[in-house]
Amino acid sequence: MRKKNYLKILMLAGPLSVILLLLPGFVLRMKAPEENLKSRYSYRDFESAKKCGSCHQGIYEQWSQALMSQAYTHHWDEIEYFDLAVKHSEADPALKEVVDGCNGCHTPVAFMGAREFPPPRPSANSMANESVSCEACHLVQSAQTDPPFNFSYLIRPGMTKFAVREPAVESPAHKIVTNDFYKTTEFCGNCHNEKSPFDVWVKTTQIEWKEGPYAREGVHCQDCHMPRGGPFLNALMTKPYNDARIHLFHGGHDPGKVRGTIELRINPDIREAEPGETVVFTVVLFNQKTGHKFPTGSVEDRIAWLQVEATDAKGKVYHLDVDKKGFEGEEYTISGDYLAYQDMGVPLGIPDFRGVQRDGIPAGNRIFRMPFFDPEGRMTIMQWNTASLGVDYRIGPRETKVETFTFRLPYETASGEMKVRAALNYQLLVKPVADLLKVPDDESEIKLVNEHFTTINVLP
Numbered sequence: 001m002r003k004k005n006y007l008k009i010l011m012l013a014g015p016l017s018v019i020l021l022l023l024p025g026f027v028l029r030m031k032a033p034e035e036n037l038k039s040r041y042s043y044r045d046f047e048s049a050k051k052c053g054s055c056h057q058g059i060y061e062q063w064s065q066a067l068m069s070q071a072y073t074h075h076w077d078e079i080e081y082f083d084l085a086v087k088h089s090e091a092d093p094a095l096k097e098v099v100d101g102c103n104g105c106h107t108p109v110a111f112m113g114a115r116e117f118p119p120p121r122p123s124a125n126s127m128a129n130e131s132v133s134c135e136a137c138h139l140v141q142s143a144q145t146d147p148p149f150n151f152s153y154l155i156r157p158g159m160t161k162f163a164v165r166e167p168a169v170e171s172p173a174h175k176i177v178t179n180d181f182y183k184t185t186e187f188c189g190n191c192h193n194e195k196s197p198f199d200v201w202v203k204t205t206q207i208e209w210k211e212g213p214y215a216r217e218g219v220h221c222q223d224c225h226m227p228r229g230g231p232f233l234n235a236l237m238t239k240p241y242n243d244a245r246i247h248l249f250h251g252g253h254d255p256g257k258v259r260g261t262i263e264l265r266i267n268p269d270i271r272e273a274e275p276g277e278t279v280v281f282t283v284v285l286f287n288q289k290t291g292h293k294f295p296t297g298s299v300e301d302r303i304a305w306l307q308v309e310a311t312d313a314k315g316k317v318y319h320l321d322v323d324k325k326g327f328e329g330e331e332y333t334i335s336g337d338y339l340a341y342q343d344m345g346v347p348l349g350i351p352d353f354r355g356v357q358r359d360g361i362p363a364g365n366r367i368f369r370m371p372f373f374d375p376e377g378r379m380t381i382m383q384w385n386t387a388s389l390g391v392d393y394r395i396g397p398r399e400t401k402v403e404t405f406t407f408r409l410p411y412e413t414a415s416g417e418m419k420v421r422a423a424l425n426y427q428l429l430v431k432p433v434a435d436l437l438k439v440p441d442d443e444s445e446i447k448l449v450n451e452h453f454t455t456i457n458v459l460p
């Protein structure tokens with residue numbers, strides 16, 4: 001695409017082009033004009049995913065099982081958008097533009113096609129329910145910013161759909177133009193990087209990837225979330241391919257994708273101890289699966305936590321507290337009894353809202369997270385109200401973190417084998433917030449990422 005624009009400019013410039021070409025850095029500085037696509041088109045300009053699915057059946061069924069097809073309709077999205085974000089912008093009209101912008105990523109067709117915001121609720125079955133539809137991706141031509149963020153895609157509706165297969169295939173229903181942009185991570189970054197109105201990066205999945213080992217090796221988002229395989233039929237009237245791009249988009253909502261993301265091992269420093277003696281357990285966590293940090297994406301909602309428990313020969317269970325490391329902001333990475341998220345009081349209309357429990361899990365566990373803070377420095381899950389970030393204690397791609405647990409065996413510990421379990425759990429939305437907002441349980445259910453066991457012998 002970029003090449004075409006360039007040629008056009010050269011043609012228009014005529015003889016001037018030679019001079020322009022000679023100017024150093026001309027091409028580098030050339031940038032696509034930034035266009036605001038809000039309400040720029042109408043719903044009629046876009047086709048529904050169902051229609052694409054009449055020929056692309058397999059892809060359609062995969063997409064419809066992915067969160068991509070539910071980014072507007074999924075319960076937690078509906079609750080956060082309508083009950084927090086829209087309500088917040090009613091209380092503070094300066095936020096209206098930002099909150100309308102939720103739709104730029106969650107339902108691009110409504111963002112570009114609707115005249116009024118918010119679009120109708122999911123129950124109204126409007127075209128906003130298309131969420132991140134086929135058209136939202138296959139009409140994209142480029143990113144308008146570098147790095148891409150906040151729905152920076154450039155879209156022109158029409159019969160031309162873009163893809164990357166060479167040589168370009170043919171379709172009876174639409175034109176196909178190849179566009180290498182679809183191979184890039186910037187394509188995903190248009191929606192997977194986000195800045196808050198306070199100019200704070202509140203979503204950086206593509207930026208995390210770019211700074212990590214997978215970028216250097218050329219392993220893109222598509223390779224892990226849209227794996228190539230076959231035989232797979234792209235469209236009804238063609239032959240199957242052995243290297244079809246399978247539209248899984250499986251992420252945090254797929255327990256199988258999350259499982260095993262982090263490898264976990266636990267070992268004691270000594271194998272035998274008497275009650276009253278101290279044993280130090282070391283837990284090693286290796287991120288072997290994600291191309292970005294873990295957790296990534298909606299980091300304001302997510303927690304991963306390490307829980308270590310010992311069971312003595314009589315079945316009594318002891319919870320082990322993680323050893324402090326002493327870094328700045330560490331208190332946000334160890335679970336405890338704190339109230340947080342007070343800023344939800346504004347959209348919820350609760351004056352002097354005291355907040356809810358910050359973590360909602362047993363105290364003393366290590367939490368892998370990055371706290372988001374509102375303008376008053378209190379922890380928030382409202383990323384649009386995020387004025388600063390706290391310590392980033394997430395596990396980077398191929399990073400290894402080591403945690404220790406110093407455990408003084410209580411005098412009542414039964415003699416015999418003591419079994420010690422280390423478990424890493426994942427939760428998409430902290431439970432106290434889910435309970436307050438009545439978000440259905442599956443969003444806060446505990447997903448086991450990994451576990452490992454060791455034993456020590458307790459002497460009489």
Ligand code: HEC
Binds near residue numbers: 051163
């Ligand atoms: C009448 C059937 C039909 C409909 C409806 C249809 N397509 Fe296609 N499409 C095809 C066929 C056939 C191909 C060629 C597939 C091949 O040979 O790999 C194709 C190819 C494509 C390709 C390129 C695939 C590649 O391998 O490069 C994209 C992208 C695409 N379609 C997107 C869409 C979208 C988006 C919609 C809905 C707006 C849609 N199609 C609707 C039949 C259809």
Ligand code: HEC
Binds near residue numbers: 222246
């Ligand atoms: C989130 C963005 C996104 C959505 C949503 C999406 N696609 Fe794609 N699709 C892509 C990308 C990216 C590629 C090309 C990846 C590559 O080959 O590197 C692709 C490839 C394809 C291809 C060609 C596959 C191949 O192996 O040649 C077809 C056909 C297609 N998409 C159809 C659809 C249809 C139909 C839908 C809706 C049911 C849809 N896509 C939804 C991003 C998307």
Ligand code: HEC
Binds near residue numbers: 191
């Ligand atoms: C038009 C915006 C847009 C584009 C482009 C886009 N995404 Fe997304 N993606 C979203 C939104 C919005 C969600 C959140 C869905 C939800 O949970 O409501 C999401 C969620 C996901 C998830 C998490 C699914 C889960 O199970 O929780 C994955 C994985 C993902 N996208 C991968 C990709 C990849 C890979 C690309 C590029 C090929 C891409 N996305 C391009 C908007 C986009």
Ligand code: HEC
Binds near residue numbers: 214222253293302
């Ligand atoms: C090396 C493989 C790999 C690459 C490359 C990769 N991912 Fe992932 N991604 C994963 C795995 C594994 C998970 C599941 C664990 C998790 O939820 O973080 C995941 C999870 C996600 C999630 C859901 C996060 C959550 O739990 O809410 C999103 C969104 C996502 N990826 C987007 C992307 C985007 C965008 C890119 C490219 C910039 C990308 N991924 C590159 C492996 C990868």
Ligand code: HEC
Binds near residue numbers: 085151192251
């Ligand atoms: C720049 C694009 C972008 C904007 C703008 C955006 N989101 Fe998202 N949103 C995403 C992506 C991508 C994900 C998926 C991240 C992940 O899987 O961890 C997501 C995830 C979510 C989730 C979590 C869904 C789940 O099931 O866990 C909620 C809720 C949400 N967004 C609400 C909003 C609201 C409300 C706004 C506006 C104030 C908004 N988003 C603005 C891209 C965006």
